[in-house]
Amino acid sequence: AQSVTQLDSQVPVFEEAPVELRCNYSSSVSVYLFWYVQYPNQGLQLLLKYLSGSTLVKGINGFEAEFNKSQTSFHLRKPSVHISDTAEYFCAVSEGNEKLTFGTGTRLTIIP
């Protein structure tokens, strides 16, 4: 069975500093990987996804993530954060059967 671990429940970062949100997964088969963002009182929005091909995936709002098969990781990064990036971030995995398994989320707080 697939599972996702987001070790950091909260990450405070100063504005314009870089950030990395960690995500590790476990699965016995090939996977598809996703990062979603949830702003207050809004639904989840897809940031980026890895299906195949290049292991470095670029998404919206300047975010990117790198798929590392040997480390079973899919960490999310942004070189310079903005106040508007304050939100909850969820990593998710799918084994290609449409079902998404989510991590517990990381709350990113940007400090002015």
Added chain:
Amino acid sequence: GAVVSQHPSRVICKSGTSVKIECRSLDFQATTMFWYRQFPKKSLMLMATSNEGSKATYEQGVEKDKFLINHASLTLSTLTVTSAHPEDSSFYICSAEGADRGSLSEQYFGPGTRLTVT
């Protein structure tokens, strides 16, 4: 495009009553809709998958007679929590998958419904 709405956004009901939550895809047809439950500081847990015109597929441990799902059209799915109890209080989120988006479609999420059972 690809907007999903949920109604109501918040609902408070008394123990023993039933509550219906609607999930609509506003600008696309959704052959498949998903219902999730989110506990505080926990991840989204998939409750069931519903396909238009057929019975929903429930995840292990989810009572299908308690959480009734109907997907009567390509733009509407409903979740009815029957005989609600305080332990059913939670944040319920739906997502919809487009009809024309290939084998691994993107899920578009609604804003969620906060259910409080008193």
